[in-house]
Amino acid sequence: MGRDLLTSTFQEKLDNQQKLFVPYIMAGDGGLNILEERITFLEECGASAIELGIPFSDPVADGPTIQEAGKRALENGTTLTNVLETLQDSCQRRFIPIILMTYINPIYTYGIEAFARDCVKSGVDGVIVPDLPLEEEALIVEHFQNHSIALIRLAALTSPEERLNKITERTEGFLYAVSVTGTTGARATHKDEVKEYLQNLKLMTKTPVLAGFGVSNSQQANDLGKYCDGVVVGSKIVDLFHNDKSEEIKKLIEESI
């Protein structure tokens, strides 16, 4: 469970010469009643873990596709509370690690300790909090540590070396290497400097490094995968589920791992 499950699942895949693939989905997009089905489907396709977004009214890092998904989920009445309840109900039936992506505000409102405790009950293994800078993370770190929940840190192309040192040292589970400047969303190509950026991060940490933002096809996943351990794909997956194209999701994952 928790941080250790994330670490051992990733290590096992890497030992088998596989690349890691973490799809992002928005909880409650299409209704919370289909969440378990989507998670199972992604698990069967070969996903390494699921990044599950909690919809939020002010999603500053999200591009248009994820924002729209968030709006649909909020309209469906999705909240952090009912997502955790849904995950708890299906907890015994899944093996794939779950990572929650939520802004700090919903965690704060929920109560930090209560959130950490309920993550454990719901089988959540890691958390990404994109609007919580390193300087502020003391607010939550201890609570997560006590419950063995991984706090996954994000590196940016613009982070100075000395900041990258702290990020790579502190990250748990994996390092999320944001590989574009700007918000989430499919892009046609990545800048040349991304290659060096990923290689540099790989030298800085033994924790797996995953590239995310702007990956929308297996060609990009394979290209980036030469320099790191795998990819996170959000907008493309959200878009394909929304348009009922799950066969394409299967193909994308199979060709990327």
Ligand SMILES: O=P(O)(O)OC[C@@H](O)[C@@H](O)c1c[nH]c2ccccc12
């Ligand atoms: O959508 P993209 O470009 O494939 O990028 C992944 C991203 O959507 C997902 O990891 C994510 C969604 N919202 C975020 C906020 C911050 C960091 C990461 C995220």
